[in-house]
Amino acid sequence: MRKERRAILKWGSTAAAAWFLAGCGRRPGGPPGRERYSVYLTSDDGPLKGSPNLDAAIRETKVPLTAFVVGKHAHPSLYRSYLEGYRNNPYITLANHSYTHANGHYIDYYRHPMQVLADFEKNRVVLGLGDRRGRLPGRDSWRLGGRAYDADRSATAAADLLASHGYTLYGWDLEWTHTHSGRPIGTAEELYRRIKFQLHRGHTYTPGHLMLLMHDQMFGTLSAKMELKRLIMLLKNDPQIRLRPLADYPLSAPPYKVPTTKGPRLIKGRTTGVGETTPIDPLRFSR
Numbered sequence: 001m002r003k004e005r006r007a008i009l010k011w012g013s014t015a016a017a018a019w020f021l022a023g024c025g026r027r028p029g030g031p032p033g034r035e036r037y038s039v040y041l042t043s044d045d046g047p048l049k050g051s052p053n054l055d056a057a058i059r060e061t062k063v064p065l066t067a068f069v070v071g072k073h074a075h076p077s078l079y080r081s082y083l084e085g086y087r088n089n090p091y092i093t094l095a096n097h098s099y100t101h102a103n104g105h106y107i108d109y110y111r112h113p114m115q116v117l118a119d120f121e122k123n124r125v126v127l128g129l130g131d132r133r134g135r136l137p138g139r140d141s142w143r144l145g146g147r148a149y150d151a152d153r154s155a156t157a158a159a160d161l162l163a164s165h166g167y168t169l170y171g172w173d174l175e176w177t178h179t180h181s182g183r184p185i186g187t188a189e190e191l192y193r194r195i196k197f198q199l200h201r202g203h204t205y206t207p208g209h210l211m212l213l214m215h216d217q218m219f220g221t222l223s224a225k226m227e228l229k230r231l232i233m234l235l236k237n238d239p240q241i242r243l244r245p246l247a248d249y250p251l252s253a254p255p256y257k258v259p260t261t262k263g264p265r266l267i268k269g270r271t272t273g274v275g276e277t278t279p280i281d282p283l284r285f286s287r
C-alpha cells in the first residue's frame with residue numbers, strides 16, 4: 001500500500017514537472033497546425049479481467065485501439081468470449097504479443113530467440129492473426145521503417161530474428177502504468193499533459209507520433225473505465241491531435257539520430273509502478 005502511494009506521488013511530481021517544462025500549456029516551436037500530432041492507443045496482455053470495460057470504452061468513444069493479445073490468456077472460455085468481443089468491435093485491431101508472454105521469465109525467454117519466434121508464430125496461428133504486427137512481452141523494442149530501437153539489449157537478437165521473418169515490432173513511447181492491484185497511476189489529465197509534453201519535445205520513436213501503452217488489467221473497475229474515457233475525450237477534443245489506428249503509423253520517417261557507440265538512444269518518458277518492463281505475471285489479474 002505504501003509502495004502504491006509512493007508510486008502515485010512519484011507520478012504526480014513527474015507529471016507536474018512535465019507540465020511546467022512544457023511551458024504550462026504554451027507551445028514551443030511556433031503556431032500549431034491542426035492535427036499536427038498522431039496518438040496511437042494500445043493495450044497489452046488481454047484478454048484479461050479488464051477487457052470488457054476496455055472494449056466498452058472503445059465502443060462508446062469510437063476511437064481506434066490496438067490490442068496486443070496473448071493466446072495463453074484466452075484459455076478460459078470466459079476470456080475467449082472477451083477476445084470475441086474485441087473481434088466484433090469495429091474500432092479494435094488485434095496484434096501479436098506472443099502466446100506465452102514469456103511465462104513470466106523474461107531473461108531466460110530472450111536468451112532463446114528461436115523459441116521467441118516460435119512463440120509469436122504459435123500465437124499468430126492459434127488466434128488467427130492476419131499479419132505480423134507485434135510487441136515483445138516485457139521489452140520495449142521497435143523494428144519498423146528500416147529502423148531499430150531496443151530499450152533493453154537482451155531482446156535485440158530476438159527482435160532481429162522476428163524482423164527477419166517479416167514481423168513489424170512496435171514498442172511504446174509512454175506507458176500509463178498501474179499499481180500492483182491493477183489501479184491506473186495518474187489521472188487522465190496528468191497523462192494527457194504528459195502526452196503533449198513528449199510530443200512537443202519529440203520524445204518519441206517517430207517525431208509527431210506517440211504510441212501509448214496501457215494494459216487490459218488496468219480497467220477492471222468502472223472508475224478506471226471512466227478515467228480512460230476522460231483521457232480519450234481530452235485527446236479527441238484537442239485539435240492538434242488525431243487518434244489513429246496502428247495501420248496509419250508511418251513506415252518511413254525522417255532519418256534517425258546517428259547511433260552512438262552505446263547504440264541508438266531515445267529519450268523517453270519515465271514510468272512508475274508496474275509496467276511492461278517491470279512486469280509481474282499478467283495472469284495474476286485473471287481472477
Ligand SMILES: [Zn+2]
Nearest residue numbers: 044045137138
Ligand atoms: Zn505484456
